[in-house]
Amino acid sequence: DSGVTQTPKHLITATGQRVTLRCSPRSGDLSVYWYQQSLDQGLQFLIQYYNGEERAKGNILERFSAQQFPDLHSELNLSSLELGDSALYFCASSVFGYAQGDTIYFGEGSWLTVV
Amino acid sequence: GIQVEQSPPDLILQEGANSTLRCNFSDSVNNLQWFHQNPWGQLINLFYIPSGTKQNGRLSATTVATERYSLLYISSSQTTDSGVYFCAVARLRETGTASKLTFGTGTRLQVTL
Numbered sequence: 405d406s407g408v409t410q411t412p413k414h415l416i417t418a419t420g421q422r423v424t425l426r427c428s429p430r431s432g433d434l435s436v437y438w439y440q441q442s443l444d445q446g447l448q449f450l451i452q453y454y455n456g457e458e459r460a461k462g463n464i465l466e467r468f469s470a471q472q473f474p475d476l477h478s479e480l481n482l483s484s485l486e487l488g489d490s491a492l493y494f495c496a497s498s499v500f501g502y503a504q505g506d507t508i509y510f511g512e513g514s515w516l517t518v519v
Numbered sequence: 520g521i522q523v524e525q526s527p528p529d530l531i532l533q534e535g536a537n538s539t540l541r542c543n544f545s546d547s548v549n550n551l552q553w554f555h556q557n558p559w560g561q562l563i564n565l566f567y568i569p570s571g572t573k574q575n576g577r578l579s580a581t582t583v584a585t586e587r588y589s590l591l592y593i594s595s596s597q598t599t600d601s602g603v604y605f606c607a608v609a610r611l612r613e614t615g616t617a618s619k620l621t622f623g624t625g626t627r628l629q630v631t632l
Contacts (some may be wrong), residue, residue: 406563449620494562
């Protein structure tokens with residue numbers, strides 16, 4: 405158990421819908437990262453928050469958005485869902501704001517299936 | 520961006536055999552981690568090893584930062600070692616920040632009885 409909690413574990417939804425994935429970081433960690441893992445793209449970095457502020461942005465679509473709340477939990481919102489958004493979405497956390505010199509721990513992921 | 524290459528892409532071993540997985544990266548890094556993704560999709564931290572050598576039970580890892588590669592050794596493999604092994608790195612950017620891990624494409628390991 406990494407200490408990073410993600411909900412829901414599995415989600416099936418229809419095209420055009422909107423879903424919210426939730427992440428609670430490890431106790432004491434200030435950074436939250438979101439990654440997407442699909443069969444054809446591998447593990448792709450989406451976005452990072454540190455202590456409530458956006459720190460780095462990767463290949464995140466405009467239909468997707470995220471935020472980190474004052475209690476440090478984070479939510480990833482996916483809207484206007486398409487079949488190609490079906491993937492395993494990971495949240496990860498670390499103590500500091502930089503990946504340098506900081507072990508990053510991953511949650512168990514949220515499996516999203518868009519039908 | 521930084522490129523991360525892992526080899527071999529696929530590996531089949533009999534239980535009890537040893538193996539070496541390799542990770543090459545294209546630039547200087549300040550973070551290198553090895554992960555095991557089990558058949559249920561969980562990503563499990565194995566090592567944080569930007570340089571040097573570490574051991575944890577049957578697993579050990581060595582990173583030679585100056586030559587831009589890392590090796591993961593699995594000894595006396597067990598069926599529970601099956602899954603995909605990922606190497607991930609973070610590079611210090613010009614601005615002095617590095618905020619993401621870039622993953623390799625992984626080595627898929629199958630350990631058979």
